[in-house]
Amino acid sequence: MPSFSSHKLVVLTILLPVALIYSSNAQLTSSFYSNTCPNVSSIVRSVIQQALQSDPRIGASLTRLHFHDCFVNGCDGSVLLDQGGNITLSEKNAVPNNNSARGFDVVDRIKASVESSCPGVVSCADILALAAEASVSLAGGPSWSVLLGRRDGLIANQSGANNSIPSPFDSLANITAKFAAVGLNTNDVVALSGAHTFGRAQCRFFSSRLFNFSGTGRPDPTLNATYLATLQQNCPQNGSGTNLNNLDPSSPNTFDNNYFANLVTNRGLLQSDQELFSTNGSSTISIVNSFAGNQNAFFVAFAQSMINMGNISPLTGTQGEIRSDCKKVNGS
Incomplete structure (x- = not known):
């Protein structure tokens, strides 16, 4: 018994410096606002x-x-910044976001509600992380402990948004490379792609698959024929590129x-979706099959991958700031 106690003491003395190192790096933690804004999760969820x-x-x-925030300069709220002042080129106007990214007004409403309860405490970057978890769980998906403590960036990176998102x-190889560049692996690629189980996409993001796939003058051969006919009806060849289509036709809001x-x-609606399963020899095929046959396995993997993504290069400690208005840097 005494030897076990002394062994435990040695382990504690070894671990203690490690713990101090981690706290000095201001790691994200699920309890970050437990004293300063204990109701932040329920405020976000309510809005x-x-x-x-x-x-x-x-x-x-x-x-x-x-997602679009974390892939550019890390999870720092930079996607929320409007053009103006020191922000000469906003991420909102980058190709992946322009006339496509939405929900900024709801983020502003969440921020206003949080500010009225705990002024100057909660970052816009953390609001995005909390909003993603609430959105998924409210739609019937998994819930997870959101790690918090991010601070807001002072700059936007439009070229980063154009190149990194x-x-x-993109081919599966390109997507996998973009994930790897921010420390995410193939399992994260497949799990996070599963967010396309809800939401909509405009015709312009996949219409080439319907009529002129890879310049062949023919549809993408991996598209189910019945599904192809439905999509061609909703996205006629010279029709509006902004018509909306359910990413998941079977349960679009769940x-x-x-x-x-x-x-x-x-x-799969988007080429990047279908390639997860239709790329010969890809390691993603077995993961897709696993998630298709076991919803719980997908939910567990998705929650972990969201935590992994939320850990991409956060600003912590005294870095950045806590924006009072998510659309602009303080004092601008």
């Missing part, structure tokens, strides 16, 4: 619940904002594993 009543797409849109036109079942039957 989103209200928004969902008039806009069933909003949950998917808010989840996408967190995975595109629906967060479930039907996205993966769709891929297995060649009903």
